[in-house]
Amino acid sequence: MITFERVTKIYPGSDEPAIDNVSFEVPEGEICVVIGPSGCGKTTLMRMINRLIPITSGIISIKGQNVAKMDVIELRRGIGYAIQQIGLFPHMTVYDNIATVPRLLKWDKKRIAARVDELLSLAGLEPDIFRFRYPRELSGGQAQRIGVVRALATDPPVMLMDEPFGAIDPINREVLQDEFLKIQAKVKKTIIFVTHDIHEAIKMGDKIALLEAGRLVQYDTPENLLVHPKNRFVKDFVGADRALKRLDLLKVKDAMMQNPVHCHMDDDAEVIAKHMKENQLTFLLVTDQNEKLKGYVNFYELKDHLGKVRDLVKPMTITVKPEQNLKEALSKMLSYDIGIVVAVDDDSRLKGVLNTRTLLSVVGDTYDERGGVWGKITQQGSISS
């Protein structure tokens, strides 16, 4: 979709190239994070795509079309552009800001109004409240959301984002990143995303392009960048704690034990207690007929009970989703001081179980330089508290 061929940029009056013979290709619908230490040329690389910075040599093409041969105004109107400092026009309302490019493209009023409302809702901002606010009446997070949806206004296939979440506090940044990934899952844009934050890169990127002093050092998936860093520089850049960073990348479903042992609400307590004793289980998960998690039972309570399991079920409030990443799961386990967490889907159906042991084994695999297979651990392990 976006192709760089031997792209070089030398600023006038400088001997050193700011971008040195960079070639790579970003496939359609993917987020390519461009990252590197400050001054490595990542922003320059991005700004050459919509020709805010002229290219010295080489070819950048979008869908096979050389951008240097396109009409520059049309080129830019066809590319969503979001920047770190947000750049909302302070003299315009939120509505006018979002409507900027649609107006340049001469959309009719009704279509613009509908689109603005749609985008505000997409950004999680109530249109009736925010439509006629001015940027100075917005919080940093709100402004940033609007900066991003403004770039989405005309539904451009390609977006350039220069640290679009850089100006806000870490907590809100995580929220915005999550929301943006959700949006991206729907709209499937081809995105060049510049950042200096390796966490953000790992989280957001389908591919990561790591630059050093204008040269492309490694262009790879986040997974490979962490597991197979090409050289010392990459290793240092992703950091000594790259194993921990991998927790960001891996989902609960990759590490959980699938098909955990469990019983049903209507099972006889006696039978289950016997079964638990045989398998040396102190706790057992309980589901209903539809495999929905109802809670757990405790062996010591169950063993003398005559009746159904349902009489003794204790609810299980702390669960994770299979799609959540391992870092979130681990932080849940740590903050509630539990050694085990149960994964359920949106309908609270039991999907698997994650405990510290399996979680750590996954992290440990990162250090296996052979790149050991970790994924599916389906052992029917015992459940310990």
Add this chain to the structure above:
Amino acid sequence: MIDEVKPAGVGERMWMWIGIAVAFAGGAFVQQMGFFDFVRNNPGEIWKLLLEHIYLVGVSSAIAISIGVPTGILLTRGFMRRYRDGILNILGISQTVPSLAVIALSMTYIGIGPNTAIFALVIYGLLPIIRNSVAGLAGVDPVILDAGRGMGMNSRQLLFKVELPNAMYIILTGIRTSTVINVGTAAMSFLVGGGGLGDLIFTGIAMVDPAYMLAGAIPTACLAIFMNWAFGRVEKWIVSPGLVYH
């Protein structure tokens, strides 16, 4: 947005009373000087001169604005950047020439009459407008220019949709300063036969007649205050409420 409403404090009330007292004393003083009698006896004369004065200020300010703002825009375009400071310096030096001298100089070339006065007023009124236009446009946040350019605005759209609206407050302040100064300077156009309220002021000085002089000076001052107020209104109306000058 909710306008801040402040209860009138003791301090403000005190100033109000002082203001009323001063106005009363001033009224008594000008009465003593025979101002009101003069106004009562010559309303037509004062009215005619006031209209002349407004004409001088209006025409000269209109010309100064229509030259000054485009010059300011031109000076902030990329290709003019290297000449900008030089040109502003020259204009700054020319502003130090006393207004009386500017009027006298233009008389030597154009002769006498209202056009000479207007020419001099335009020259004198240009600098604040150009300087503020340049300052306003140069002060627009480069980030929003980058955003506009990146979104595909051409330079004309960038100028009219982004640069001018954001610089408007500072440009209008320049225009306001220039016009208010012009109201005062226009009093001197009497010296080159341009008419206006200066007629009464200078005649009053020559005849040592305070009533005559005040009949020119007070409407001039009122006109200046009115212009200042009117531009304040215009600013509120033109400048976007999204900008934090209000």
